[in-house]
Amino acid sequence: MATHEQAIALRVDEISKHFGDLVAVDRLSLDVHRGEILGFLGPNGAGKTTALRMMCGLLRPDGGTIEINGKPLVPGRSRGIREIGVAPQNLVIWETLTCVEQLELAARLYDQPPRVARARAEHLLEVFGLADKARRLGKTLSGGMQRRLNIALGLVHEPELLFLDEPQAGLDPQSRVLVRDYLQSLRGTMTIVITTHDMEEAEKLADRVCIIDRGKLLVVDTVARLKNHLGASQLIEVVVDAGASQSLLPAVAKLAPPGTFVAEGEKLLLTSTGSTALLARVLDEVSRLGLHLVGVHMRDATLEDVFIGLTGRRLRE
Amino acid sequence: MRTLAYLKKTFLENLREWKILCLALVFAPAFVYMMYGYYSAATPSYRLLVVNHDIQIDLGEPVGAESETLVRAWREAAHPDGSPVFAIIETTDLAAARAQVKERDADLVVVIPAGFSAAVRKYGEDRSAPPARLTNYADERNLRGSMAMAMSDYVAFSHVAERTGADMPLDVSVTSLGSGRPVSDFDLFVPALLVLALIMVLFTAATSLIKEVDKGTMTRLMLSRLRTSELLTAVSVNQVFLGLVALTLAYLAALSCGYESAGSLPALLVVGAATTLGVVAIAVLISAFLKSMFELLTVGVFPFFVLMFFSECMFPLPKIRALVIAGHTLYVNDILPTTLCVRAFNKILSFGAGLGDVGFELGGILVLTAGYFALGTWLFNRRHQRV
Numbered sequence: 001m002a003t004h005e006q007a008i009a010l011r012v013d014e015i016s017k018h019f020g021d022l023v024a025v026d027r028l029s030l031d032v033h034r035g036e037i038l039g040f041l042g043p044n045g046a047g048k049t050t051a052l053r054m055m056c057g058l059l060r061p062d063g064g065t066i067e068i069n070g071k072p073l074v075p076g077r078s079r080g081i082r083e084i085g086v087a088p089q090n091l092v093i094w095e096t097l098t099c100v101e102q103l104e105l106a107a108r109l110y111d112q113p114p115r116v117a118r119a120r121a122e123h124l125l126e127v128f129g130l131a132d133k134a135r136r137l138g139k140t141l142s143g144g145m146q147r148r149l150n151i152a153l154g155l156v157h158e159p160e161l162l163f164l165d166e167p168q169a170g171l172d173p174q175s176r177v178l179v180r181d182y183l184q185s186l187r188g189t190m191t192i193v194i195t196t197h198d199m200e201e202a203e204k205l206a207d208r209v210c211i212i213d214r215g216k217l218l219v220v221d222t223v224a225r226l227k228n229h230l231g232a233s234q235l236i237e238v239v240v241d242a243g244a245s246q247s248l249l250p251a252v253a254k255l256a257p258p259g260t261f262v263a264e265g266e267k268l269l270l271t272s273t274g275s276t277a278l279l280a281r282v283l284d285e286v287s288r289l290g291l292h293l294v295g296v297h298m299r300d301a302t303l304e305d306v307f308i309g310l311t312g313r314r315l316r317e
Numbered sequence: 318m319r320t321l322a323y324l325k326k327t328f329l330e331n332l333r334e335w336k337i338l339c340l341a342l343v344f345a346p347a348f349v350y351m352m353y354g355y356y357s358a359a360t361p362s363y364r365l366l367v368v369n370h371d372i373q374i375d376l377g378e379p380v381g382a383e384s385e386t387l388v389r390a391w392r393e394a395a396h397p398d399g400s401p402v403f404a405i406i407e408t409t410d411l412a413a414a415r416a417q418v419k420e421r422d423a424d425l426v427v428v429i430p431a432g433f434s435a436a437v438r439k440y441g442e443d444r445s446a447p448p449a450r451l452t453n454y455a456d457e458r459n460l461r462g463s464m465a466m467a468m469s470d471y472v473a474f475s476h477v478a479e480r481t482g483a484d485m486p487l488d489v490s491v492t493s494l495g496s497g498r499p500v501s502d503f504d505l506f507v508p509a510l511l512v513l514a515l516i517m518v519l520f521t522a523a524t525s526l527i528k529e530v531d532k533g534t535m536t537r538l539m540l541s542r543l544r545t546s547e548l549l550t551a552v553s554v555n556q557v558f559l560g561l562v563a564l565t566l567a568y569l570a571a572l573s574c575g576y577e578s579a580g581s582l583p584a585l586l587v588v589g590a591a592t593t594l595g596v597v598a599i600a601v602l603i604s605a606f607l608k609s610m611f612e613l614l615t616v617g618v619f620p621f622f623v624l625m626f627f628s629e630c631m632f633p634l635p636k637i638r639a640l641v642i643a644g645h646t647l648y649v650n651d652i653l654p655t656t657l658c659v660r661a662f663n664k665i666l667s668f669g670a671g672l673g674d675v676g677f678e679l680g681g682i683l684v685l686t687a688g689y690f691a692l693g694t695w696l697f698n699r700r701h702q703r704v
Contacts, residue, residue, distance in 0.1 A: 058539060060704050075704040086540055092533045096333040097326060108322035109541035137333070153537065 008070070009034040009161050009191035010055065015064030017050050017215075024050040026215035027064065032161075035188040038220075039206030040195040041303075043311050047215040048195045049089060049165055055193070056086050056163050068161060082110055085159030087151040089166045089195075095139035099130050099149055102138060103156050110157035117156075124152040127182055129175075144175045151179060162186075164194040168201050180205055199304040209303065213311045226306045235301050236279055238268040239294040240286060251285040319543050323551040327525050331555060334524065341521045341559060345514030345567035352510060353574040356502040363465035364423040365391060365403040366414040371433040383434035383449075383480060390476040391469060402468055415454050424465040426454035427473075441481035449477060494668060507571045508662035509630040511585070512655050514563035515592050516624045522556045522600035523613050530701050531609045539702055545694060553597045560593030561586055580665035584672045588661045588679055595654030595686040599624070601693030605700045628655035645677045654682040654689075 010032040017025040025047045032038050042048045053059035055066055060075040067073065068083050094102045103121030104114070112120065125131045128148040133141060141149065147170050154162060164183075168176050183192060183205060196202050202209055203223050210220035219226060240248065248268050252261050256278055262269050270278060279296070286293050331338055371384035394402040406423070408414050417423040429451060436449035451473060455462035478485050529535040538548065568585065572578070578585075603620050607613050625631060627650045637649040650656045661678035664670035672679065 056540065058536065058704055082542075084540065086536075088533065088536055090533050092537055094326070094330070094534055095532065096330045101326070101329065105322055105326050106537065106541065109319055109538070109543045111318065111542060 007034050008032070009068070010193070011065075011067040011070075012051075012055060013065045013067075015051070015054055015061040015066060017047075017054060017059065018062055023215050025054065025061070025212075028212065028215065028217050029064075030210060030217065030220060032191055032193060034160075034191055036207040037183065037187055037192045037194065037205055039202035039209040040193055040212070041197075041199070041202060041209055041307060042195075042212040044197075046213045046311075048212060050215075051212065052163050052165055052193070052195060056084050057081065058086075082157060083160045085154040085157065085162040087154035087162070087164045087167055089169070091146050091150050093138040093146055093149055093153065096137055098135050098137055099125055099141070100134040102149070103152060106153050107156045112157060120156055120158070124156060128152050129178055143170050144172055147171055148175060148179065159190070161191045162193070164192065166195055166197065168196060168198050176201070199302060199307055203303045211307060211310055218310050223303055223306075226303065227301045235299055235305060236270040237295075237297040237299070238270065238279070238282055238286070239297070240268070240291045241294065247289060247291065248282065248285060251289070252282060255281050255285075319541075320547040320551050323543060323548060324554055327551055327555045328558075330525065330528075331521060331559065337521055337524055338559075341517040342563050342566055344517050345510060345563055346570035348513055349507070349510050349567055349570040349574065352506050353503050353571075356506070362401050362404045363425065363461060363468065365405050365465060365469060366417060366423045366426045367391070367405060367407045367429065368409060368411050368414055368426060369407060369429045370431040371429045383437040383477075384429045386480065387429065387433075387473060387476050390472055394468070394472045402472075403465070418454055418456050418459075418462065421456070421459055424455070424459065424461045425469060427469060428452040428454070437477055437480055440477075440483070444483070500667075503574065504576060504667075507576050508666050509628075509659050510571070511564055511567050511589075511662055511666075512592070512628060512659050513625065513630050514567040515560050515589060515596055515658065516621065516628070516630070516655055517563060518556050518560045518593050518596045519600050519603070519621055519624065520613075520617070521559055522552060522597045523604050523607070523617055524610070525552050525555070526601065526604040526697070527607055527610055527613045530604075530607075535701055539704070545698055545702060549601060549690070549694060553594060556597045556600075557590050557593045560596070561589055564589040564593075578666045579669035580667075581671065584665050584670070584675070585662065587672060588658060588665065588675060588682070591679055591682045591686065592654050592658035595658075595682055595689060596624070598686050598689035598693050599654075601697050602689055605693060605696035624653060624655050628653050629659050630655070643677075647681070651681065652685065654685045657681045657685070 008031050010030070012028055012030040012032075014027045014029050015025060016023070016027050028047075028051055040048055040052065050059065054061045054075075055073075057066075057073050057075050065072060068081060073081070094105070097105065100118075100121050103124055104117045107117035107120050108114065122131070122134070125134050128151065130141075130145060130148060130152070133145060138146065138149065147167070151164065151167050154164070167179060171179060180201065183194070186192065187207070194202070194205065206223065208220060208222050209226060211218045211226075238248075249261075249263050252268065252270075256270065268282070270282070283293070283296070367388055369384050369388065388405060388407065391403050392401070392405050396402060411426070411428065414423065414426040418426055433449050433451075436447065439446040440448055451470075453466050453469070455466050457463070474485065477483070529538060564586065565582075568578075568582065599620065603617055604613075607617060627634065629650070634650060639647045639649050639651065641647070648656075657678040661670075661675040661682075664675050664678075668674075
């Protein structure tokens with residue numbers, strides 16, 4: 001039976017990175033368990049890609065340590081670590097090589113014998129729906145196909161730890177399902193760290209979710225626990241006349257704990273526990289203030305609610 | 318195995334980037350044909366305009382006999398292969414003749430003054446008589462003009478000495494160090510034109526490297542187990558092959574134009590391979606400072622022209638001595654491996670030198686190549702592969 005230490009595929013301990021005055025990553029610590037899929041979330045400019053680049057040895061941290069399967073990752077000297085596979089955010093393919101040629105090349109650059117490399121390339125082309133495009137040059141593929149090839153290139157040497165930086169960007173729904181299904185099939189055999197802005201995708205894929213903002217780790221947990229952390233598994237939306245939700249705020253502030261309600265346009269969102277009892281009192285206030293009640297909706301809380309709750313609504317970039 | 322895999326990749330990419338490949342392979346042979354067309358492969362006949370005033374007024378003896386025999390001597394002057402040294406055009410319009418020299422339609426104007434025949438005859442009878450005179454008009458900026466003047470003067474001196482029975486003050490003998498066959502302007506250009514084929518590798522080698530940076534695939538290479546040394550070995554092997562193909566094509570083009578080499582093709586290819594490595598090393602150095610194909614095709618053109626001009630591929634440069642090693646003088650522009658290559662090619666092609674005869678140049682090329690590779694690899698690592 002594996003000990004706790006053996007079960008850690010990636011250990012990030014207090015890594016930091018500065019670019020001039022900008023603190024891109026600030027003492028980030030994280031354990032990723034072997035075989036799990038970790039969603040790595042954060043607003044634009046939160047430091048996700050910087051953190052990811054440090055985790056796969058492409059960027060030297062200013063401080064802190066990283067361990068892959070218990071072995072320290074030394075940037076610059078840990079080149080070609082077989083355990084790591086990466087699908088970068090930008091498309092990184094060789095435009096004038098065919099799909100099969102580039103997959104074979106990538107495998108052989110990790111010392112796989114030619115026959116193994118060929119078999120692996122053909123398998124991944126099949127998996128990612130590119131088998132009939134095997135002889136097509138990279139530059140002649142559609143954007144979605146290039147994106148799938150980009151992911152396949154990170155997988156070709158059968159890494160134990162896969163970093164995917166926004167792999168779903170630019171994929172059509174069919175491709176999303178295809179990629180998601182494949183990644184889910186790897187659950188338990190491959191450790192996957194995936195950054196994404198697609199909360200629905202993260203919710204569907206990730207065993208745990210880690211949210212960072214301004215380079216700091218805010219939270220890391222399962223989606224279910226994060227929703228509970230938000231205070232309620234359900235949300236109530238009170239919809240009044242356009243823009244009138246703001247006038248409800250002073251009254252609601254007396255009724256509900258801070259941080260459990262927010263006015264957004266014509267909506268007032270309530271997330272506090274016991275929100276049903278609160279709802280009756282809020283509706284009394286609507287009536288007392290003479291506002292026109294358009295509707296009341298109740299829905300399940302989503303990861304996006306958790307994300308917005310933790311990182312705020314303000315635009316970052 | 319990784320090197321082989323990357324070699325295959327870079328070879329395939331070169332094949333598929335066919336426009337750049339064609340440019341690299343066809344550039345030098347095309348230049349060979351253009352230069353051949355321009356200079357034609359014929360031995361040089363200098364265009365000599367003769368303004369003869371001697372004919373009109375010499376009324377004593379046979380009219381203008383000495384000037385006529387002199388003009389005949391110029392006409393009969395021939396290269397060892399029998400081709401004429403001068404193309405003589407007689408004219409009476411000195412102003413028009415001078416204008417032709419300025420326009421480089423002619424190389425030299427020689428004016429034979431009135432009384433030339435009388436003066437020659439008088440000098441034949443009395444050594445204290447004033448010598449006959451000739452006046453040359455030449456453009457000092459035109460090398461052909463200077464050559465034409467030297468040769469026409471020599472013919473004139475010899476002819477008048479013979480006619481007057483005077484002794485020439487010097488008996489100069491010439492022993493050719495080359496093959497002895499007449500050399501055309503085109504022949505003189507061939508060694509440098511062949512080096513041009515190797516310089517073109519600068520673009521293909523730099524393209525192979527810069528493309529990885531430009532397209533972001535350098536990230537994949539950095540993540541893989543491919544070492545920088547393996548990457549550069551693969552690129553170099555591919556480029557040396559390409560360079561040798563380009564060199565062979567340019568050489569065949571020269572042969573098809575009637576060029577006769579005094580040396581051996583294997584010696585040429587060995588020096589060519591070493592020089593291509595040097596050009597690849599310079600390409601690595603340049604690539605360290607560039608990040609995109611656009612930068613390569615704009616900023617990267619500068620080092621290309623430096624190699625082209627300062628290697629003396631286009632025209633000779635003043636020799637500025639830098640140092641002397643083991644009796645061999647090194648000049649400032651010998652810091653470019655292509656300069657040493659031009660010199661070695663010249664020795665091989667024109668003087669039939671073997672590899673042993675160009676050992677110093679070959680050694681110099683290899684030392685420079687090692688130096689450029691060391692510096693280029695260090696900079697390339699720092700700029701594009703640093704984590």
